[in-house]
Amino acid sequence: MQNAEWDCPLCILHSAPCHYFPAMRIAIIGAGRVGMALGHGWVRAGHDVVFGVRHPAGKEVLVGRVASVPEAARAAEVVVLATPWSAAEEALRSAGPLNGKVVVDCTNPILPGLAGLAIGTSESAAERLAAVVPDARVVKAFSTTGAANMAHPAYGEHRVTMLLCGDDAAARQVVAKLTEDLGMEPVDAGGLQVARYLEPLAMLWIHLAYKQGLGPDFALQLLRR
Numbered sequence: 001m002q003n004a005e006w007d008c009p010l011c012i013l014h015s016a017p018c019h020y021f022p023a024m025r026i027a028i029i030g031a032g033r034v035g036m037a038l039g040h041g042w043v044r045a046g047h048d049v050v051f052g053v054r055h056p057a058g059k060e061v062l063v064g065r066v067a068s069v070p071e072a073a074r075a076a077e078v079v080v081l082a083t084p085w086s087a088a089e090e091a092l093r094s095a096g097p098l099n100g101k102v103v104v105d106c107t108n109p110i111l112p113g114l115a116g117l118a119i120g121t122s123e124s125a126a127e128r129l130a131a132v133v134p135d136a137r138v139v140k141a142f143s144t145t146g147a148a149n150m151a152h153p154a155y156g157e158h159r160v161t162m163l164l165c166g167d168d169a170a171a172r173q174v175v176a177k178l179t180e181d182l183g184m185e186p187v188d189a190g191g192l193q194v195a196r197y198l199e200p201l202a203m204l205w206i207h208l209a210y211k212q213g214l215g216p217d218f219a220l221q222l223l224r225r
């Protein structure tokens with residue numbers, strides 16, 4: 001899919017070429033640090049963003065709109081899961097049918113006190129969640145760096161690298177385009193099983209930031225030659 005005609009995320013999703021880049025309808029479940037950082041960037045890029053929250057009445061957000069979780073998910077082509085790992089399965093189930101939708105898993109299965117990962121090496125949070133929604137096109141992304149880097153991905157002339165993985169190649173391309181729209185450099189890491197490596201990489205970032213004293217203002221970048 002090198003042809004510019006195929007760069008449009010909607011056309012990638014529906015396997016049909018077009019010549020323009022329509023806005024995508026994105027539901028973000030969880031209006032916390034990650035959800036808000038992503039939502040701001042996508043609204044700025046022209047996408048239609050709805051935050052799916054547990055208690056929409058009276059909930060205010062600076063960008064996008066607010067709805068219940070199932071309402072937000074129903075209208076969306078892309079559903080982004082940005083809740084704590086402990087709430088992820090419940091939040092995903094509460095979204096209703098997600099058949100055919102791109103579901104982006106941002107969660108990391110972090111133990112309380114940043115003590116480590118609750119699962120890993122022979123499975124991953126992403127694979128567990130994909131089993132909950134077998135008809136969705138799950139992509140792991142926006143998990144290996146801090147929320148502040150998602151909001152401000154430029155380091156001088158450098159951009160934050162965002163590794164993503166999933167079993168559906170078209171869904172990975174959609175998420176790669178959405179990553180670029182945020183100003184990060186997407187790197188396609190392959191199938192969903194690769195989440196077994198991405199989640200520990202996220203834990204390494206957390207360890208460096210909060211245990212080794214680097215703080216959240218650093219990012220990992222893939223260099224090539």
Ligand SMILES: NC(=O)c1ccc[n+]([C@@H]2O[C@H](COP(=O)([O-])OP(=O)(O)OC[C@H]3O[C@@H](n4cnc5c(N)ncnc54)[C@H](OP(=O)(O)O)[C@@H]3O)[C@@H](O)[C@H]2O)c1
Pocket residue numbers: 029030031032033034035052053054055069082083084085087090091094106107108109110142143144145146147148
């Ligand atoms: N923070 C980071 O830098 C970072 C970076 C990469 C990945 N992550 C991962 O991304 C996920 C979100 O992190 P965060 O820092 O954004 O968390 P956060 O600031 O605590 O926000 C989590 C959000 O999830 C919502 N939520 C909780 N349970 C829910 C449910 N059952 N249904 C719907 N919404 C629910 C909360 O809403 P209420 O107001 O209703 O409680 C809250 O808005 C975590 O899994 C984390 O490991 C975080």
